[in-house]
Amino acid sequence: MVTSDSILQKKGCIIIPELIDFSQNHQWQVILVNDGSTDRTPQLLRTFENEENVTIINHKVNRGYGGALKTGLSHVKTPFAITIDGDGQHNLQDVESLFEFAVEKDADLVVGWRKSKQNSGFYRELGKAFIRQFTKFLMPLEIHDLNSGMKLYRTELAQKYIHICPNSMAFSDVITLVFINQRHLVLEYPITIKPRKAGRSTISTSTALETLLEILNIVLMFNPLRIFLPLSLLFIGFSLIWGIPILIAGRGVSVGTLLLAITGVLLLVLGLIANQLSDLRIGLLSMVMNQEDPSQKEKMD
Template sequence: MNNVSVVIPAKNEAEGLATVLPKLTSISDCWQLIVVDDGSTDNTRDVCLEHGVQVVSHSYSKGNGAAVKAGARKATGDIIVFMDGDGQHDPNDIPKLLNILHSQNQDMVVGARDSESQANVGRDVGNRLYNQLATYMTGHKVWDLTSGFRVVRANKFKEFLYLLPNGFSYPTTSTMAFFRAGYSVAYMPIKAAKRKGKSHLRLHKDGVRFLIIIFKIGTLYSPLKIFLPLSVSIFVTGFSYYMYTFSTAGRFTNMSALLFTTSLMIFLMGLISEQITTLVYKKNG
């Protein structure tokens, strides 16, 4: 399996990498190991050099997604493994993920975390919500939409580099892009350990980011599946209000007109978004 590249985005992950890198080299010394140092202020780079790992350094922090893209561009393997450098992902799971990729002829295999592997109850509830929404959007069971531990076929993953954000939602974007392009996605249950060091996620900031992810799920796959139910619900509300005012006052009110107009505008926005999404993925169709 010397055609495998392992990409690890890292920002101040010296403690975790000191544990992860020796395990990776013990599994296979012929893999290409790439750590993208995303503007670390600790000795992340030194730890990588001590273990003979290829380092891509950012002079300042560009974001987790930007680090993933930089690593993917440097990867020379036909298969790319993405994992965190904080010690949560077990390198011993990589051969299992690769086995599923090859034996089942998959294009992406994601390490799906269970509830016990989530950082807290709030994160678990949020991920369940994303998984259910993604399942509805794609028509396929999505076990873990936001897991950063995955193996992909490099040529197919690189098709979507231009879509990936520089922030933390690259797993969501890449998964939905694969589904939308008709590529195969599989899941393997994993146990994620407690991370080493401090998390870079912040509740007040990332709560808004997670809300944006929900809308991104829709726009990346089929916007009309989000806009149409919303349009219909507003139309039904407007029609119900019209029937009430007509039966009680015998007239058509401005509120009913506003609701009908809003319903139509939302539907048209969804229709236009659907066409844009189709054009974005046309070259992969």
């Protein structure tokens, strides 16, 4: 499945024909999602609408990176789905490698690890490293390339989880964390990256901040105590460090000590309440997901 704001440039179709030929040789389905492009992309995509096993979807307006992926994943009819970007950086030979690896390991999600990726600049790499360390602090994480655009999903699971993921660039990070939190088998496999053939990156500082907020939101949804408990212990610990010397000196309990201790207790109580709400929400979510969807079952058969 390919998504892009503008995958076809003035030079013409430089990505799609190769992708279609490769997929047809393997008898795979191709879903092309045009996310509200304002250039000639819709017209050029029409030239491929009669190709075998090719589905073309056009958004009337731009829904965002995650919105395009949601649309594509919701139309998948095969047991596995793989997503790639429309800038030509991904090697199509890696598609087959990821698929074979997923089948061999019975994986639910395989992340394409850009182990030898092109240098994207110090500032951007620093931001990615910070996001990964921030995520690793909040939850167990063994994935090196969290926001890789090439991922192979078990379709049934991806279609269950996409509705709780954002429409923004954070989709790629968040859906991986959802799979991890739900105890599905998430692995990674090295892939190669080629120079960008089309388009340009839209990742910016605001994108990174939005991703951090979405990651925080997912952690609060699945394991809020992972955030509230350390904060609570931090405030209570500071209250003890602040208050014990004053208490030993015979000057009683200071206002600062009380303020820190009460804040710590309040954070602990809020964490326990949030954890109860999280359990209820996850329970309701599981009930909805476990309800048999005849249309989805028919697509997968």
